[in-house]
Amino acid sequence: MTTKKRVAILISGRGSNMAALIEAAKAPDYPAEIVGVLSNKADAAGLDFARQNGIPTASVSHRDYASREAFDAEIERALTAWAADLVCLAGFMRIFSKDFAERWTGRMLNIHPSLLPKFKGLHPQQQALDARESESGCTVHWVTADLDAGPAILQRRVPVMPGDTAETLAARILVEEHRAYPEALAKLARGEVSYTG
Numbered sequence: 001m002t003t004k005k006r007v008a009i010l011i012s013g014r015g016s017n018m019a020a021l022i023e024a025a026k027a028p029d030y031p032a033e034i035v036g037v038l039s040n041k042a043d044a045a046g047l048d049f050a051r052q053n054g055i056p057t058a059s060v061s062h063r064d065y066a067s068r069e070a071f072d073a074e075i076e077r078a079l080t081a082w083a084a085d086l087v088c089l090a091g092f093m094r095i096f097s098k099d100f101a102e103r104w105t106g107r108m109l110n111i112h113p114s115l116l117p118k119f120k121g122l123h124p125q126q127q128a129l130d131a132r133e134s135e136s137g138c139t140v141h142w143v144t145a146d147l148d149a150g151p152a153i154l155q156r157r158v159p160v161m162p163g164d165t166a167e168t169l170a171a172r173i174l175v176e177e178h179r180a181y182p183e184a185l186a187k188l189a190r191g192e193v194s195y196t197g
């Protein structure tokens, strides 16, 4: 079998998408391995799950750095130490400097709980409800220097149900996120998709 792609995951909190990627990567034929998890919050619950699964972790607080560039440089050092080929953002709540984003374009993915390009940014589930959408979903997309604007790789849809709140819709979407992210990463790791700009 060809060499597995080395993947680092960046989180800020719960880490359920991170956990889905870690679980998927346990399959012997999965084309990627998770080589490190970095959080900008030391108390992110996802760090415990990663440690319990024997994955190296790093905690780098953006508050300890004078600039976005300095923080990003520290992230770059961790990625270099892990020899990461690819980066998956999974609920990572920081915006990158242009340089960092451009250096990793084509090697960095994110998952967002809406059918992009609809409902970028914060509270996308509430945005979908406010817009009276009949369906929503999640998007795995390339990360570029513009927030939530990189090309989509894969989407999964869910219905919006009568009486949905942002929480019930988020929970329905999250189930699909946990399927979509491992599937999209596998496609990238196998070379079935590549960034074309």
Ligand code: GRF
Pocket (backbone or CB within 6 Å): 011, 013, 014, 015, 016, 017, 018, 090, 091, 092, 111, 112, 113, 174, 177
């Ligand atoms: C997910 O809904 C993801 O799409 C968004 O942030 C949330 C992170 O959840 N970017 P988790 O930390 O993966 O559980």
